[in-house]
Amino acid sequence: xxxxxxxxxxxLQPRSGPENSEGGFNLIExxxxxxxxxxxxxxxxxxMLAMQQVGNRAVSGENxxxxxxxxxxQLQRDLQGANPLVAWTSTVTSYANxxxxxxxxxxxxQQTITWSCSSGTLWRDIGTAAGTGVPxxxxxxxxxxxxxxxxxxxxxxxxxLLANPNSVTSAVVxxxxxxxxxxxxxxxxxxxxxxSESVSTRLANWxxxxxxxx
Numbered sequence: 001x002x003x004x005x006x007x008x009x010x011x012l013q014p015r016s017g018p019e020n021s022e023g024g025f026n027l028i029e030x031x032x033x034x035x036x037x038x039x040x041x042x043x044x045x046x047x048m049l050a051m052q053q054v055g056n057r058a059v060s061g062e063n064x065x066x067x068x069x070x071x072x073x074q075l076q077r078d079l080q081g082a083n084p085l086v087a088w089t090s091t092v093t094s095y096a097n098x099x100x101x102x103x104x105x106x107x108x109x110q111q112t113i114t115w116s117c118s119s120g121t122l123w124r125d126i127g128t129a130a131g132t133g134v135p136x137x138x139x140x141x142x143x144x145x146x147x148x149x150x151x152x153x154x155x156x157x158x159x160x161l162l163a164n165p166n167s168v169t170s171a172v173v174x175x176x177x178x179x180x181x182x183x184x185x186x187x188x189x190x191x192x193x194x195x196s197e198s199v200s201t202r203l204a205n206w207x208x209x210x211x212x213x214x
Contacts, residue, residue, distance in 0.1 A: 064139060064188035065195055071122055071136030072199040075182045078103065078113050078124075079201040085174040086112060088128065092165040095173050096149035098130055099180070115182075117143040117150040122184060141194065142185040150184060153177040155213060176213035178206045 025033075078101060086100035097117045104110035116123045116130035120140050125133035142148045153161040155176045161168055183198040 064186055064192075065197070068137045068184055068186050068195075068197040071124075072182050072184065072197055074124060074136060075115060076199045076201045078115070079180055079182075080204050082203055083110070083205040085177060085203070087170045087174040088114075090170050092162065092168055092170055092173060095153065095170070096146070096151055096162055097143060099151050100128065115151070117184075119143065122150065137184055137186065139186045139188060140184045141187055142183070145185075148183060148185060150182065152181040152183070154179040154181070156208065172213065178203055 081103050082101035083104065083106055084102060086102055088098075088100040089095075098115065100112055100114045102110040102112055111126065112128055114123075114125040114128055114130050114133075116125070117140055118131050120138065120143060121131070121135045122137040122140050122143075123131045123133055124136050125131070127133075140150070142150060149162065153173050153176075155161055156178050158179075161173050161177060179200060179202045181198060181200045183196065185194060185196045187194040
């Protein structure tokens with residue numbers, strides 16, 4: 001910028017001689033210099049603002065990705081301790097967006113945990129109520145999706161139990177799931193790149209031969 005100002009002001013140096021014996025700048029020269037400086041400062045300010053906006057979007061995207069990973073890690077911890085999953089509804093398709101599980105020993109003190117996805121938010125609730133507790137992940141765009149469900153359930157053969165919802169019951173889904181996948185597609189806001197996070201967890205307390213699996 002110093003070089004630019006030097007070139008701008010060089011023609012405006014005080015003149016000597018009979019035309020301007022007192023030296024100094026005339027009004028037109030001052031106005032021209034002011035206009036040039038305004039354009040330069042405005043251009044620099046625009047560049048700095050654009051860089052700040054790009055930086056803010058990058059930070060927002062990174063924060064959203066970190067939050068999504070943390071939420072799914074909490075889901076993974078809950079699933080690993082599930083003992084057992086809970087058959088909470090007879091509507092099989094609802095399992096794509098909600099699941100319930102009991103934490104704690106069988107026959108002992110247990111706590112029901114409800115995970116649900118609705119209105120763009122993945123929730124974790126203590127108890128059987130859905131969507132009233134802790135919002136684990138926001139900006140989720142696949143709540144209610146049939147092609148990319150939030151929760152997918154797999155039997156011992158690796159078959160998705162929700163692939164043919166009319167052929168299974170909620171009891172089969174909860175009793176025969178040996179692995180559950182949590183998947184979220186997230187957008188951090190306008191002008192940010194959407195991203196996906198997933199976690200696949202094998203249920204540690206599932207016991208082969210006890211469940212009435214097909």
